[in-house]
Amino acid sequence: MTFDQQYFNLGALDRLSYQDTVVHRLDPRAKVIATMAFAFFVVSWPKYEVIALAPFFLFPVLLMALGDIPFSALIRKVLVLSPFAVFIGIFNPVLDKGTLSLFGMTLSAGWLSFLSILIKFTLTISAALLLIATTSFPGVCRAFRKLGMPALFVSQLLFLYRYLFVMMEETMRMLRARDMRSFGKRGRGAQVAVRIIGTLFLRTLERAERIYGAMLSRGFRGEVPSIKRYSFRFTDAAFLAVVLGMFALFRFLPVPELIGRLLQEVTG
Secondary structure (H helix, E strand, O other): OOHHHHHHHHOHHHHHOOOOOOOOOOOHHHHHHHHHHHHHHHHOOOOOOOHHHHHHHHHHHHHHHHHOOOHHHHHHHHHHHHHHHHHHHOOHHHHOOOEEEEOOEEEEHHHHHHHHHHHHHHHHHHHHHHHHHHHOHHHHHHHHHHOOOOHHHHHHHHHHHHHHHHHHHHHHHHHHHHHHOOOOOOOOOHHHHHHHHHHHHHHHHHHHHHHHHHHHHOOOOOOOOOOOOOOOOHHHHHHHHHHHHHHHHHHHOOHHHHHHHHHHHHHO
16 A cells, blocks of 8 residues: 555544434544443453453444444454554463363463453454544544543644644655655665655654744644534433443343353243
8 A cells, every 4th residue: 555545544534523423423522431431341351251242342333333434444444453462462372371161162371361352452442443433533632621631631632633644744745756756666775764754854843833833823822722512412321321331231241141041042
């Protein structure tokens, strides 16, 4: 994938957040609280519990279905980030030498804990990406501010996201200029790459000073104002109550075991 494609793919999830679905219309605060609670309940499971995590997939699946989020757009982002989870748990099969029984089979405890890490990673990252896809990154930052986070922290998040695109655009112009001045594989060595990085750093500093001066001249006092107003309605409270109740049910009741018993009674 070329750099230009990576640039236009950077805001793909954010563009999905401008749809008009029942999930998009929910208050961002309700979705932020639900996502944070989801991550807490998922991470709180013991490292050898794999089957018990299966019911938690219901939450991202429902968000994708009700929010009209393409599965392919989500899974590509998860796969890009998956090496981090693999690197964290790759040594578990070597370091954890115990054995556990699953479905009557004796399995390595290290492989089970490694699988548990991958499942937890997939669930939490999917929930976070769906939060961006149904709320937008600025919407999430405004929700953080409404929930009491410091204005400086929220402003830094907004600036980081906004000017990431500016830096990517500047990098894209520099790479295009390099390609126009080179032939074949010339201009693609480490020495040229170091020069490009240094030039990009200097240009970033210069642009940051110009932008900050322009913001001060327009009355910036440390907090980014927002024109959009949010109201926490009954539907938002109902959504939050339902999902929190669902998470607690999945966490404190053996849902897969209960479903298995029910299926045995029905088929028996």
